[in-house]
Amino acid sequence: MTQSTAAHDEPTPLDVSIRSLGAQGDGVASLPDGSAVHVPYTLPGELVRLTQDKGGRWTLKEILTQSPDRVDPPCSLFGNCGGCTLQHMALPALLAWKSERVNAALKKAGFQTLPTAEQHQVKSHSRRRADLAIRRNGKDILLGLHARNSHAVVDLTECSVLHPTVVSALPAFRQVLRSLEGLRQAGDLHINLLESGMDVLLATDGPLSTGDRTRLAAFADSLSIPRISWRSVSSNAEPENVAQRGSVRHSFGSATVAPPAGAFLQATAESEAWIQESVIAALPKKLGKRDTLIELYAGCGTLSFPLASRARVLAYEGHAAAASCLQAATGGTRVTAECRDLNRRPIMGKTLNTATAVVLDPPHAGAKLQMTQIAAGKPKSVVYVSCNPAALAKDATVLFSAGYSLSSISVIDQFLWSAEVEAVCGFTHESSRRSRSGLSRSG
Numbered sequence: 001m002t003q004s005t006a007a008h009d010e011p012t013p014l015d016v017s018i019r020s021l022g023a024q025g026d027g028v029a030s031l032p033d034g035s036a037v038h039v040p041y042t043l044p045g046e047l048v049r050l051t052q053d054k055g056g057r058w059t060l061k062e063i064l065t066q067s068p069d070r071v072d073p074p075c076s077l078f079g080n081c082g083g084c085t086l087q088h089m090a091l092p093a094l095l096a097w098k099s100e101r102v103n104a105a106l107k108k109a110g111f112q113t114l115p116t117a118e119q120h121q122v123k124s125h126s127r128r129r130a131d132l133a134i135r136r137n138g139k140d141i142l143l144g145l146h147a148r149n150s151h152a153v154v155d156l157t158e159c160s161v162l163h164p165t166v167v168s169a170l171p172a173f174r175q176v177l178r179s180l181e182g183l184r185q186a187g188d189l190h191i192n193l194l195e196s197g198m199d200v201l202l203a204t205d206g207p208l209s210t211g212d213r214t215r216l217a218a219f220a221d222s223l224s225i226p227r228i229s230w231r232s233v234s235s236n237a238e239p240e241n242v243a244q245r246g247s248v249r250h251s252f253g254s255a256t257v258a259p260p261a262g263a264f265l266q267a268t269a270e271s272e273a274w275i276q277e278s279v280i281a282a283l284p285k286k287l288g289k290r291d292t293l294i295e296l297y298a299g300c301g302t303l304s305f306p307l308a309s310r311a312r313v314l315a316y317e318g319h320a321a322a323a324s325c326l327q328a329a330t331g332g333t334r335v336t337a338e339c340r341d342l343n344r345r346p347i348m349g350k351t352l353n354t355a356t357a358v359v360l361d362p363p364h365a366g367a368k369l370q371m372t373q374i375a376a377g378k379p380k381s382v383v384y385v386s387c388n389p390a391a392l393a394k395d396a397t398v399l400f401s402a403g404y405s406l407s408s409i410s411v412i413d414q415f416l417w418s419a420e421v422e423a424v425c426g427f428t429h430e431s432s433r434r435s436r437s438g439l440s441r442s443g
């Protein structure tokens, strides 16, 4: 680290080496006083020059020595749009960094010897789920993602992440949104690209007029959109259908489900398949008719129906509409589904103990209450699907303390060029396996 000289009235720049990437993907360096500084858009190993603004904040002025992992960002909106923070990093290096984050979380939990992780990375232009912000801007509509650390909306005139079907529809969306009386200043647009086509959930800051509903129905016809649903931005009520021109469907394993508006969907078709395969690969190899799998946080059945190819599945989901969707598709399958808020009423240890494996795919915050019950019940096998290394570290700590060993790791980079990472981790409890086989021998 060197302090360089500067012109007379310019702030004195500071040259620092980037030592790592932080959890948000920003470069991290040490300041002379030992404190850490986060420098967006830099990479480990780079020597960078910082200047201090009037508020005393260090910002990047110049990259003096570039990392060999630095590449030209593919999107012209990079740096403005808050969606991608790591387009300046080569994809193999990005995947290696994400794998290292998962490994670090598991080590923090106590597991020191880690199995080699399987690694997967989605392709660009493959994301089938979009959460976009809408703003009126004079006569124009801005439709896109928020700028970094800002409420300003960056108009998504191109995107290297989203599926082309979604990107190519955005100009038409802007046009219809411009015409809506119910859109005063701001709203949100959620698009799930399902097998039946784009499933659209619109939220606006005003009520839709009769004319709005007619315009949205005509828009759905013109783009062959099976369903457009609507809700107010300020309400938690279930969305209402404003245009339905066909059935909404999507298949998971051998089942076809009708997802509710705004349903959770894994980010890409490819990553969904890798998650399903990794979960199934992490199950005990031999499963028979008597084996039961308990699945927690099941959503609309992304994992439930593929899991049913191996054993009977008891699936629990807290969102009423998702649970109904799952229940409606269970006929003729080995899945039984129940709507249950697992934060208020976790599945208890003695029930979990009856399962050969517990599969859980909790939301971003993790599964604190459920983990306590898993540790109490000690099912032989636990398969944990994580979208947040910090929550994984906390939840896996409970498994480590309960005597589980770590048998498999799959890292899935399904949110390309962001700091997000998905992982499937298999855990096994040897002593519960021994006690069960002892029981069956004596019985």
Ligand SMILES: C[S@@+](CC[C@H](N)C(=O)[O-])C[C@H]1O[C@@H](n2cnc3c(N)ncnc32)[C@H](O)[C@@H]1O
Binding pocket: 264, 265, 266, 297, 298, 299, 300, 301, 302, 303, 316, 317, 318, 319, 322, 340, 341, 342, 343, 344, 361, 362, 363, 364, 387
């Ligand atoms: C990461 S998603 C996984 C869904 C599903 N496994 C999939 O792959 O599509 C997490 C799921 O947990 C559900 N969930 C969130 N909080 C919950 C709670 N307190 N009780 C039960 N389910 C909850 C959400 O509705 C969502 O379906």
